[in-house]
Amino acid sequence: MYAIVDIETTGGHASAGCITEIAIFVHDGQEIVEHFETLVNPGRPIPRYIQALTGITDDMVADAPPFEEVAARVFELLQGQIFIAHNVNFDYSFLRHHLDGCGYTLQAKKLCTVRLSRKVFPGFPSYSLGNLCRQLNINIQQRHRASGDALATVQLFERLMAADSQGAIAQALHGRSREKWLPLHLPQEQVAELPSCPGVYYFHNVKGKVVYVGKARDIKKRVTSHFTGNSAGRQRQEFIRNIHRITYEKTGTELMAFILESIEIRRLWPQYNNAQKRIEFRYGIYMFEDQQGYLRLAIEKRRKYTHPVFTFNLLADGHQLMRELIREFRLCPKLCFLQTDQDACTGIAEKTCKGACEKKEKPVRYNKRVLTALESLQARQPSFAILDAGRMATEQSCILMEKGKFYGMGYVPRDVAVSDGAMLKNWLIQYPENEFIRNLLRQYTASKTARLVSFQ
Template sequence: MYAIVDIETTGGHASASGITEVAIFISDGIRVVDQYQTLINPGVKIPTYITALTGITNEMVADAPYFEDVAGEIFALLKDHIFVAHHVNFDYSFLKFHLAHYGYDLNTKKLCTVRLGRKIFPGFPSYSLGNLCRSLQIPILNRHRAGGDAEATAKLFAMLVEADANGAIAAALKPSSKEHFLPPNLPVEQVRALPGQPGVYYFHDEKGKVIYVGKAKNISKRVNSHFTGNNAGRQRQEFLRNIHSISYEATGTELMAFILESLEIKRLWPAYNYSQKRIEARFGFYLFEDQQGYLRLAIEKRRKHTAPIYSFNLMVDGRNRLKSLVTKFELCPRLCFLQTDPNCVGRAEHTCHGACDKEEAPETYNNRVLEAIQHLQDEQPSYIIMGNGRGVGEQSCILMERGRFYGMGYLTREVQITSIDGLKDYLTPYPENEYILNLIRQYAVTKGLASLTA
């Protein structure tokens, strides 16, 4: 037997919204054999826009029972039947959440008439309840009221049962089927086609826009994990409703998946990705030539489209590093913006040879600045990280050159690489960020990789 359900609520997510009306039609698949309907006092004021949509007012529910008063009766109707609804996860998540609050554990099989409609009646322009019923000439009385919508869903379900020549309903009810977990607009074929290998996956909305990017060691398992459970929060419910398709890009290794995910989040700025979208408050050494021809090292906030000579997170770390360069290469602290006092402390400490007072030629001073920069770059590690490819006969490669992320790519196992420059022909250059640099550094430490520039 099937319990065909529709509810009206005060909002779009169960954890912060109440139920204002419940309708349950018990059906054998063709005929309705019993029904239950009731208004419910949600215990909160009904928003004006909800009243405008459903017609349910605060006055109408003032004398209605609270959910706790009818929870046992509702649970008894649902617990031994297959739960059927249009966009089933919405109704199910609400009732499961509110029943659990009063000690009832709802755990039944589910069927979604949106998903079944797409399979059994393919080709319609829309599968919303109103449009689908219109296409199938099913009348809806009292639209956006629980009783009217549940009755229309029961008639729709009967038509689905009668037209189900290929066993879509039976297939959806099999223990191995995960359709009842999936978002209503996501084709199950796309989920089944996902590979069990590392990579990045993309959730797209109705217009094809990417709304979420994720990384995975196993794409298939990770994607399916998004749809298990019954989190009733607004963010999750809205997220699931907006997923209409999935695409993916396989990578050879999990590390490459982490890197590609970060790159794609920065590139696409998806609506439901929240991490890695903060602006990185990092600093760097920048080089410029002043009007007198002296090269000057300056600490500045990182610029969006200009790579610094050297990067660091804390200003104090940068100042300490620059002070050590000033001492080691006998540079002028004034020209490096380490002091504003007109009396150069470098003269007293014998590190400055008078460049700040134009007593040392720019060419001589600049040579030491360039030596300092070269020293900085030589200190930075270089790593070539080889790993599995996306298939047999292929290997992956990630290149960090002198502390900078160059890029990554794939090459056949037969390719012989004799130099870093030769390797670059097989790689795709990518922009870097601190997250990616830390990933590679941590990986190198964990694996005990020695720097090529050590």
């Protein structure tokens, strides 16, 4: 048995909108055997643009029952039936959300007449209900009213059953079919063709703009996981509705996918990526010249559009590094802001400071040691390559770090001997680096047993 449904609502998201009208036609595959329709009092004003679209006004629903009063009847008609609607996920998510609020858990197989029409009647310029009905000479009475649209969907479904020579309906109802969960505008073929390998995937909107970038160990598995379930939240429903196309780029390893995702989020600034858009407040050592001409080093939080001479994640790490520089290069703890009180300089007492804080040492001599200290920081930074699996058997992936900074990545033929970083650059793509990538690679090299090739 089929339950062919249409609802009118106060808005486009189940968790924030209310139902104003419901129509359900129970169909046995041959004819309508039961019919239920009612206006519903949403308990709030209906937006003016919704009133203009549907013709349902606040006065019309003033004496209508609230959803709680009809929930039992709606659940009785829907539970155990095959739930059919034009853009089924919209109607299903609304009704399941509001039934759940009344204590009823709706579980039903679903069929979407938009997706079925694309398969059974390919080549139409549009698959909206109005345009489909014009193409198939189905007369819609009371357009944008629940009963009128639901009855038109009944006739459309009957045409689909009669014309379904390839078994599209049976295939959609198959227990393992995930098509019913896919975004309305996303062709199933694009999901079916996704590879099961590491990489980065891109969700595009109707204009082709990238609205989300994701990384995956298995692209196909990760993409399909986005569409399981049917959350009623506004953000998720909007996200799903805006996906029209998927593209992807394979990578040799999951680590490369992580890096490429970070690069692409910063390049494309997609609408639905939020995590890596935040300013990274890690720490850095900054250098500036004071009014007396002394170069000063200071540890500060790393902020956007600033340029530290060295960066790190933990404040304690920065303090430890600064102490090492002070001891090794005889810098002043006051000029490095490790001593901030008004007491005598501890560096003079410990014979690491030559009196720059008391103007006993000229700026030119002190500044030379500061610059030497910074040069030593750069010299300490490692240069190495991470070699791992490629996209195919004939290549190996390569990620290059140069003096502590991410240079780029790419793929090197397996028969090429890796001897130095300069040679590797012929095979690699140079990418912009950021704190996230540097930290990711530091953690990876500290915890993994990947093949590392170090360079001088």
